[in-house]
Amino acid sequence: MQPxxxxxxxxxxxxxxxxNETHGIDFDTVLKICEPIKNCVDMGxxxxxxxxxxxxxxxxxxxxxxxxxxxxxxMLATTINALGVADALEQLGVPVRVQTAxxxxxxxxxxxxxxxxxxxxxxxxxVFGCGTGNPFFSTDTxxxxxxxxxxxxxxxxxxxxxxxxxxxxxxxxxxxKFDSLSFMDVLNKNLQVMDSTAASLCKDNHIPILVxxxxxxxxxxxxxxxxxxxxxxxxxx
Numbered sequence: 001m002q003p004x005x006x007x008x009x010x011x012x013x014x015x016x017x018x019x020n021e022t023h024g025i026d027f028d029t030v031l032k033i034c035e036p037i038k039n040c041v042d043m044g045x046x047x048x049x050x051x052x053x054x055x056x057x058x059x060x061x062x063x064x065x066x067x068x069x070x071x072x073x074x075m076l077a078t079t080i081n082a083l084g085v086a087d088a089l090e091q092l093g094v095p096v097r098v099q100t101a102x103x104x105x106x107x108x109x110x111x112x113x114x115x116x117x118x119x120x121x122x123x124x125x126x127v128f129g130c131g132t133g134n135p136f137f138s139t140d141t142x143x144x145x146x147x148x149x150x151x152x153x154x155x156x157x158x159x160x161x162x163x164x165x166x167x168x169x170x171x172x173x174x175x176x177k178f179d180s181l182s183f184m185d186v187l188n189k190n191l192q193v194m195d196s197t198a199a200s201l202c203k204d205n206h207i208p209i210l211v212x213x214x215x216x217x218x219x220x221x222x223x224x225x226x227x228x229x230x231x232x233x234x235x236x237x
Contacts, residue, residue: 001043001221001225002043002225003040003043003044003045003224003225003226004224004225004226005045005153005154005224005226006044006045006046006153007045007046007047007048007120007150007151007152007153008040008045008046008047008048008152008153008154008155008156008224009048009049009050009143009146009147009150009152009154009155009156010037010047010048010049010050010155010156010158010220011049011050011051011052011139011140011143011155011156011157011158012033012049012050012051012052012081012085012158012214013051013052013054013158013159013160013214014051014052014053014054014055014056014077014078014081015052015054015055015160016029016033016158016159016160016214017029017030017033017051017055017081017084017085018055022055023055023056024055024056025055025080025081025084027084027088030084030085030088031088031091031092032217033085033088033158033214033217033220034085034088034089034092034094035092035217036217036218036219036220036221037049037089037094037125037220038089038092038093038094039221040220040221040224041094041123041125043224044123045224046120046121046123047120047125047126048116048120048125048126048127048128048146048147048150048152049082049085049125049126049127049128050127050128050131050139050142050143050146051078051081051082051085051127051128051129051139052078052081052139053074053075053076053077053078053080053081053139054077055077055081056077056080056081057070057073057074057076057077058074067135067136068135068136071135071136072135074131075101075102075129075130075131075133076130078129078130078131078139079098079100079102079104079107079108079129079130081129082098082100082108082127082128082129083098083107083108083129085127086098086127089125089127094125095122095123095124095125096124096125096126096127097109097116097119097124097125097126097127098126098127098129099111099112099115099116099126099127099128099129100128100129100130100133101128101129101130101131101132101133101134101142102130102133108129111128111130111133113149113150116128116146116149116150117150117151120150126150128142128146132145137197138194138195138197138198140157140194140195140198141194141195141197141198141201143155143157143194143198144194144197144198144199144201144202144205144207145201147202147205147207148201148205148207152207154207154208154209154210155202155207155208155209155210156210156212156220156223156224157193157194157209157210157211157212158212158213158214158219158220159211159212159213159214160213160214160215161213162177162212162213162215162229162230163177163178163179163211163212163213163229163230163231164177164178164181164186164191164192164193164211164230164231164233165177165178166178166189166191168192177231178191178231179228179231179232180231180232180233180234181193181231181232181233181234182233182234182235182236183199183200183202183203183233183234183235183236184203184236185233186199186233187199187200187203193209193211193231193233194209199233202233203235206235208232208233208234208235209232209233209234210223210229210230210231210232210233211230211231211232211233212229212230212231213230
């Protein structure tokens with residue numbers, strides 16, 4: 001297998017790290033996800049990873065809590081996940097660095113764009129925690145921002161479903177899966193690929209998004225090698 005992309009931004013949901021549990025981290029699951037990441041690194045692919053925090057905390061569903069404080073709690077949740085992913089990669093022999101958008105020097109490097117790019121050039125995986133470091137922005141937006149900053153060729157969004165549908169396939173058995181979409185389709189039809197801020201950021205910076213299922217972790221390698229899986233979102237040709 002030959003990689004199609006030189007540098008990618010992999011977006012992992014927090015839920016994907018919980019395995020069959022509904023909460024927390026299942027480390028065996030994290031190791032299974034990290035094995036194809038190692039294989040991609042061995043092929044020479046440069047990988048940045050943004051992790052969500054939904055397996056611990058969802059700021060937007062925190063009810064009466066102040067939204068800013070709830071989002072800060074979510075950023076801390078993403079850091080727990082970033083450290084878990086980094087530990088799994090290290091156990092597999094992959095050089096890795098964790099960078100956080102909120103300074104916490106005792107556990108991670110602060111996010112510095114040039115340092116992140118240098119790590120990637122040296123073959124290290126960089127795991128980005130704390131989202132953008134600002135409330136009111138999702139980790140999808142963080143993925144779009146980091147992808148633009150590190151000049152990634154594509155965002156690989158690993159989700160719990162196998163692509164983008166015209167409606168929720170869990171609720172509608174007749175939901176239709178798309179093989180490809182334009183950014184305008186996503187924005188105009190309000191499709192649940194990424195939130196509109198993230199989708200607009202990708203559109204403006206010409207970064208395609210491939211949405212695929214993480215239930216089969218080897219899909220990460222298939223995506224990196226350009227196999228036809230999931231749903232690709234790109235500019236209209």
